[in-house]
Each structure stands twice: as C-alpha cells, then as structure tokens.
Amino acid sequence: MTQHSIEIIGFSHVCIAVSDAEVSLLFYRDLLGLDVFFDVELEGPPMEVVTGEAGARGRMIGGMLGGTVVELLEFKHRRLAQQSENMLGYTNISLSVSDIDATVAAFEAAGIVPEQRPVEIGGVRMFFVRDPDGTLIEFVSYPNRERTSAQMWGYGN
Template sequence: MARPGPIAIANFSHVCVGVSDIERSLAFYTGVLGMDVVFDVELDGAGLDAVTGMAGGKGRMVGGLIGGMMVELLSLGDVSALPEGPHLGYTNISFRVEDLDATYTALQRRDDVRITTPVEIAGLRMFFVYDPDATPIELIELPSGARTTDQLWRPPA
C-alpha cells in the first residue's frame, strides 16, 4: 500500500500565545510590538471545554496583526507557565525588522521590557524581547536585502 501524501495546506493562519493577564499582555503587544487589534472575544461553552479539557472553562482571546501576521493572545485563567530556556514544543515567534540596531536602541530606552543582547547566528542578526509572561519574541534582521526567510534560504532559481 502506498504511503499517503501530505495534506493540502491553503495558507498560514495565526500564532496563539497563552497569557496570564490579558490586559497586561495586550498593552505589551500593542504598545511595544504595534499589534493592530482585529478582534476581542469572550470564550466559553462546549467547544472551549473540548479544546482545553476544562469543564465550564471561560477565557478571552484578542487577535491582531503584527507585521501582517495574525497573533492571538489567549487567556484561560490559572495555567502553569513553561520553564524558560530550551524546551520541546513552541519556542518563539519571530518578526523581521528593517534595522536591528535601531530597534534594539529603541527597546533599550524602555523600562517596561526585557531584551537580550543582539547576536549573529547562521548569517542573520537577532535578539529577543520578552512579553509580560516571559514568552520570547525573536526580532531578526536578514542579510543581503532578503525580506523573508524563504528569500534568504532559497536563492532565486
């Protein structure tokens, strides 16, 4: 029997980030990363219970665009945090910036964010900024005029 091929993916949808305090996180994602809020919904009912495994659960989700990418902030109440540092599963969101040095300098001036020192890895420069729940957000500058990572890694044919 032949192995079935891959499923058909139409396009990227969104990244969902679990947060402990939706208002604090919303202030960070809009005020620091420039999120353009598209929706803000209260969550409850059988669908939420099935997805979370929490009977009678309630939550709130706020979604918005950052750099043209949909990011959804999800608050479900008291949920344990992942340990910091390398781990399996989701590790970070990454956004490209035009000028990494200017971005780093602008974030250094803020007293409400934590950032790492810029480094170069595999030809691209990057650093991390952390949201209020210590979720890492990678900010990168691509070399050679590349605007996307596929342009960087897949040269024109």
C-alpha cells in the same frame, strides 16, 4: 515540490497563552504594533471542548502582526504555569525588523531589557526579549533587506 496527502493552503495564526490580556496588549499592541481586529470573551461548551475542562472560560484577542495573525488567549478559569527553558516543540516566534539596533533601542526605552545584545549568525543579526509572561520573542534582521529566512535562502525565486 513533492506531493503530500494533506494540502496546506496557508499559515493560519499563532496563539500565545497570556496571564493578563491587558498587560499583554501593552506589549503586543502598544509596543510591537499588533493591529487588533477582534476581542471576544469565550465560555461554554465550545471552550470546554477545546480545553477539555468543565467551566472553561477566557478572552481571545486577535490581530495582525508583521503579516501574520497573532492571537492572545487568556484563560480565566485557571492559572497557567510558565514554560521551562528546556522544552521540545514551540520555542519562540520570530519577527523581522529592518533595523536591529533601533529595535533594541526601542525596547530599552520602554524599560525592557533584551536577553542579550544582537548577535550575528551567517549574516543574520538577532536578539531575544521576553513578553510579560516570559514567552521568548526573537527579532531578526536579514542581510540585503530580505524579510524572511525563505527569501534569504532563495526559496521561491
């Protein structure tokens, strides 16, 4: 490994802005299994500093999902616009599943239509769904029961 000037000790969390925390909990907690361990109201100077907006307030819900902390952040002082399809930077979160077909069936049973049928690229099967706010979420199944792309590529072995 190469030496870097900043030592990263771990991946902290993924934060997803949502328009309605209760609706998003139905998706992330009740359907995907987000194990919520905090739910806090945010306001005052710390929230104003983070957002750069006077009067900023919101609600943040955090939990474990697939071994990663996911935070749902609802801004209560203003409405957010949905992201466009053509954007740079963050595009989606990707969650590993052991059975891609069973996952598609579970979404369909919940009334959520996947963006497409599962496709296979280089032995990896995947499909996308959108959360209640349109945020793209990828579901992926790796060959040989690997859980991550790092495992599939032999990284760390």
